[in-house]
Amino acid sequence: MTALSPDAAPELVWDLKAELGEGPVWDAARGLVWSVDIKGRRLHAYGHADGSRQSWDAPDQIGFALPTEDGALICGVRGGLHRFDPATGEFKLVQPVEADRPGNRLNDGFISPDGALWFGSMDDGEMVRSGALYRYAGGELARVDDGYGVTNGPAMSPDGRTLYHHDTLEKLIYAFDHVDGRLSGKRRFAVTGEGYPDGPSVDAAGVLHVGLFNGWGVGRWAPDGTALPILPLPVPAVTKAAFCGPDLKTLYCTTAWLGMDAARRADHPLAGGLFRLRVDTPGLPQALFRG
Template sequence: MSSQPHAASTTSSDDLFRLEPASLTPALLGESPFWHPLEQCLYYVDIPGKALFRLDNGADAPTRWALNDEPGCVVPLTDGKLLIPQRNGLWRFDPATGDYVKLLDPPYDASKRRFNDGKADAKGRLWVGTIDDARQPESALYCLRDGAFEQVQDGITVSNGLAWSPDGRTMYWADTKAHEIYRLSFDVDTGTVGEREVFASFEKRAPEQLLETYGGRPDGAAVDVEGAYWIAMMEGQQLLRLSPSGEVLTRVELPVRCATMPTFGGADMRTLFVTTAREKRSEAELAAQPWAGCVLKMRVPVAGLPVQFAHWEA
C-alpha cells in the first residue's frame, strides 16, 4: 500500500496520451461519463448546469437534455433507459422518448446535501454517494436494494472515486476533501463490503500554496483490464494511473486545471474520455485553458473495463 504516491514520468508517444477535445461544447461541471457499448456513444452530466449530454461517436457537439435539478451522476439501465440520481431523488430517463419519471425520494435532507458519484456493480446494484453542501463529514455511500436506499458507509464529506477491480472483489471509494482513496473488500454475490482502508492519500493544499505546485485531490475514477485505477486529480491538472497496490504507474499532465472523471470507450475500449470543469474558475485561467469544461480524449495502451448496467424493478 502507498500512503503517499511517489513520482512517475508522463508517458509520451506520437499515438498515445495525446489529448484533444472530444467536443468543444463546454459544461460548467462535467461529470459521470460512461461509454454506452450498445449505442456507441458517451453520456455524461453537467451538475450545476442541470443537464444530461450524449455525445455520439464522431459527432462534433453533444445532444443536451435539461433536467429539473442537479444530477450527481448517470447510470445505464438494462432496459435501455438511464438512472439519474439527482438532489431531489432518483429519476429514470428515456433518451429515445424524453420520458422523465421520478422513482424515489432522496434518503437525506436535500436542503443540505445531494447525490454525487455513482455506478452499478456487476450484479446491477446501484451504488451512489453524497456530497455535503457545507463540506462537513456528514455524507454517505448508499446501495439501492429492493427499491430502497440502504446506507452502507458514512463519515465522509465528498463521496467520489467509485470503481471495482476486474474480479469484482475490491471496491474503490474516495473522499475528495480528505484527499484519500479507500479500498474495501467486496462480495459480488451479496454486495457486502468490508472495512475500508486507505489505498492512497495525497497532500492537502496549504493556505497560501500556489495551484501550480498543488497535486490535486481525488475525484472520479475508472479501472482498466490490468486492474490499474485511473483517478482525476481535481485542481491538480493531472490524471494518475495507480497500481492495485497504490503506486503511481503513470502521470498524465492535462491542459486544464480541473479534471473530474475518466472513463474508457470506443470500439476497443482504449480511448480514455475525461470530463472537466470550468465553474468558478478565474477569467485568467479560462483564457489560458480554453478547453476547460470540455470532454477530452486520448488513446491509451491498456483497455478499460466496460460500464455495468443497473437493474430497476418497480
Template sequence: MQDEANGTKGAGDAAPLHILEAPACHLGEGPTYDPASDTAWWFDILGKRLFEKPSASPEVRVHDLPLMASQLCTVDDRTQLLATEKGLHVRDVASGRLTPHTALEADESDTRSNDGRVHPSGALWIGTMGRKAEMGRGSIYWFRGGELRRLYASVSIPNAICFSPDGTVGYFADTARGDIHRVPLDPETGLPSGEPAVFVPAGAFGGGPDGAVTDAEGNVWNARWGAGRIEVFSPDGRHLRSLAVPARQPSCPAFIGRHLDQLLVTTAYEGMDDAERAADPHAGRTLIVQAGAKGVAEPRVRLAL
C-alpha cells in the same frame, strides 16, 4: 473536435487527445459508456445538462434537465437510471422523460448526488454531499433492486468510486480528506465484506482525488482535481503513471468506444474567476485521450431482483 497537444497543465506523460465540440461544463462529472448503443454520456451538474455522444457521430447532443444530476446508469436499451439532487429517477431514452424511482436523502434539502458507479453485480454505489461542500454532510449508498442502504456516513465530497473487474474490491475517496480507500466486497452483491483501508494516502500526488475508473487489468485511473493530471495505480497501490491533461480541474475519467480503449475525461471551471479561466482556456471542456489502455464495460444497474 479540436486536436490538442497534451501536457500543458501538469507534469506527466503526454498522450494524443482531442477536445470535443461541446459547451464547457461548469462542473463536468459522471461520464459513462453504453456498449449496446456505442454512446458516451456525461453531465454538467451545476449547469443541469446531460451530454450524449455516439461514437459514430462527431455531434454531441445536449439535453437540458429540470434538476441537478450526476450519474447515469443503463437499465436496458430503452431506460436509464439517473442519480439527482432529488433522488434516483428513471429516464426514458427516447423522450427524456424523468420519473421518480427511489428517494435519496429526501429530507435533506441541502444535499445533492455526486460521484457513483455500477458494480459488476448490478448494484449502484452513489455518493451525496452538501450543496456547498459542507464538511461531513454527505454519505455513500448502495442501491440494487429497489433496496437502498447507507454504507458510509460523514463524507464531505464522495469521489473515486470504482470497482475491480471481478467485483471483489471497491475504491472510494473523500476529496476533502484526500485519501483513496480500498475495501473488500462480496462480488455477488457489491456490499462490503470488510473494513476500508488506505489505498493512496492524502497529499501523495498533488490535487484532490476526484472521479476514478478501473481498466481491464484492475488498475485505477484517478482524476486529480486542481493538478491537471490522471494518476494511475496498480491494484496493490503502486503508482504506475501520471497522465497530463490540458485543464487544471479534471473531474472524472471513463473508458469509451467499441474497444474501450479511449478515455473520456470531464473537467470543470467551478470556483474560477475570470482571470483563472483566461489562464485555463480548456477548463470545463470534455476530452478524449488515447491513453494506451483498455477498460471494462460499465454493468447495467438492477432495478428489480
C-alpha cells in the same frame, strides 16, 4: 498496466464549457458517451463514431447518468434517483434519497457487475461531513458508509473483490473488501499529492484511474497502491476518466471550470470541455443497472 498509446495526445471533442462536467460513461448499445454538468443541470450525449451531440435539461443538479438494461438511464439528481428516457427526454423520480439531509446533493455513481447501483452524496456547500455511500438494488436503498465531506466513486477491481471510494476533501482514496454487495475492511489505499481525487475508473489490469481536480490530469495507482505516472491534460480540473469505444481503449475525460474567476477562465479557455485520448490497456465493460 495502462500506458499511453503513440497517438495519445488529448483531443478536445466537445467544448462544453461545463462548470462541473462529470461522469463520462460508455453506452455500447448506442455508441454514446454520456456525461453531465452538475451545476449546469445538463445531461449530454456524444457519439463516439460520428461526433453527434445532444443535450437535455435535468430537473436539478445531476451527479450521474448510467445505462440500464431496459434502455433508459438511472440518474442521480438532487433529492433522488430518476429514470431518464432518451426517447422522450423525460425524467421520472423512482427513489427519494436523503430527505433528511436537505443540504446534500448526489455526486458520482457506478454500476457493479451484478447490476446494483452504488453512489455517493455530499454537502452542496462542501462544508459539512454529511456525505454517504449508498447501494441501490432490487428496489431497496441501503446506506453503507457515512461521514464524508465530498464523495467520489465508487469503482471496483476486475475480480469484484475490492471497491474504491474517495473522500475528496481529505485527498483520501479508500479501499473496501467487497463480497455479494457487502463491504468490510475499510482502509486507506492512497493519498493524492497533486490535486484532489475526483471520479474513478479501473482498467482490465486493475489500475485505478482517478480524475485529479486541480491536478492537471488523471492519476493512476497499481492494485498494490503504487502511484504510476499521471496522464496529463491541458486543463487544471479533471473530474473523471472512463474507458469507452468498442475496444474500451479510448479514455474520455470530463473537466470543469468550477471555482475559477473570470481571469483564470480566460487563461484556461478549454476548462469544462470533454476530452479523449487513446490508451493501450482496455477498461472494463460497462455494466447495466437492473432496475
